Amino acid sequence: MTLLIDFTVIATLIIGIWQFREPLRAKHGNMTAALALFLALILVLYRHGVADIITVVLSLLLGATAGLALARVVSMIQVPAMVAFQHGAGGIAAFLVSLVELSRTTHALSLVSEISGVFGLAIGSLTFSGSMIASAKLANKMQRAPQVLTHHHLFVVLTIAALVVIGAFSLVVPVGVAPYFFICEIFLGIGFGVLLAVRIGGADMPVLISSLNATAGLAASLCGLSRKPQLFQYSRQKQNQPLLTRQPFSLAQ
Amino acid sequence: MFNLFLMAVVFIGSFAIGYVLIARVPPLLHTPLMSMTNAISAITILAALILFSVPTTPMEKILGAIAITTATFNVVGGFAITDRMLKLFEGKKKIS
Structure with missing residues (x-):
């Protein structure tokens, strides 16, 4: 079962990269790959647990906000x-x-x-x-x-x-x-x-x-x-x- | 021993999968692909999270927090910027 879930996540990532073969589907591919990483993240949190939830959540939020903000602000x-x-x-x-x-x-x-x-x-x-x-x-x-x-x-x-x-x-x-x-x-x-x-x-x-x-x-x-x-x-x-x-x-x- | 073998198989196998996947991507999409794989390479975030699965010393906490922050920055920023690039493509397609 564990292995099955693992393979599902991996398959999602592969499908994401796969979609990069056609320009118009590439955008979905990008999102699919992002979803795969998100699933992997949830899976890791669920399986391993976190000893220090505050530090983890704060760092995640900080990194995500900075990443998103900078990615949107920069010119092409x-x-x-x-x-x-x-x-x-x-x-x-x-x-x-x-x-x-x-x-x-x-x-x-x-x-x-x-x-x-x-x-x-x-x-x-x-x-x-x-x-x-x-x-x-x-x-x-x-x-x-x-x-x-x-x-x-x-x-x-x-x-x-x-x-x-x-x-x-x-x-x-x-x-x-x-x-x-x-x-x-x-x-x-x-x-x-x-x-x-x-x-x-x-x-x-x-x-x-x-x-x-x-x-x-x-x-x-x-x-x-x-x-x-x-x-x-x-x-x-x-x-x-x-x-x-x-x-x-x-x-x- | 079995684990080592399994890891070796996954390591080598992923080279093959990657080659097959990337070989047919049209040159037009190489730049977004590079940006997207940049985001995926920050998969280190998982390792950074696992660092926190056991109680940490203050030093480990600081280093771990920096690692999570930078990795998240890379993941989120990477996908966001790829999305922007690909939106640009859509616009071009409609014009032509």
Whole structure:
């Protein structure tokens, strides 16, 4: 029965994306996907319960109001920058969830959960910084031309190496020290996102946003993996974007 | 072990489903699709909610609250902005 409900929600989401094949039905598809996410949210609240209802409800209301208000206020020209900005917000959520989950001492995580949690930290934070840079470039608040630092490539390689090393160490160090490694991982991820985004020009931004979209989905699914298998099923959209990135298209048509 | 296997199957299977679903979306709709998947990627909201399913320390509460707020911002804003984009399409269709 539980599984049946799960599959119903997943099917709703699939139908939503399915409807994107025809321009006129896409609007319904959007709403269907929103409904699927809403159902998933209700389901999670029902199944897991909430220990601190006030904080949860307040945060939900705050986020929803801000999201809706900003989405309605921005002009069409600003939409691409706004999408990137929302994306960055999603990245923040991803690495914070991983951080709390990893540094929690109330229950032990399995090795798989820990590894995916560390990946969640790195990918979430690079999604955050990369999207924010993309948003700033699209909104003309940053130089739109690609900026290449001296030894840019070297920095990129060093950051990746540091991400891997710190990430690996965070799994083996004592529990008391581990949170510092996690925070270090987050900052490295943010640095990597910046390095990645600054060298991409304003016109190529949609491609960057698409691929960051993919990384955000990956971060979300890893959050699910580090948590519970049931939850994991919902984060299925991650794979969408790589396909789109192959075809540059203009956001600001 | 079974759980791990199940998760791996879902992980790989979702790649295939995503590919099949996205492959036939016309280029015209790529931008709204990107915006919509942006909203879906904030599914992290579920993980953020689950953080609160057990009693939390003050620090966890703050971080968790930020996570829920940002994720909700992404979900609601993402769907709202996609809706606006698609309304634009409708207008264009009627004119032509």
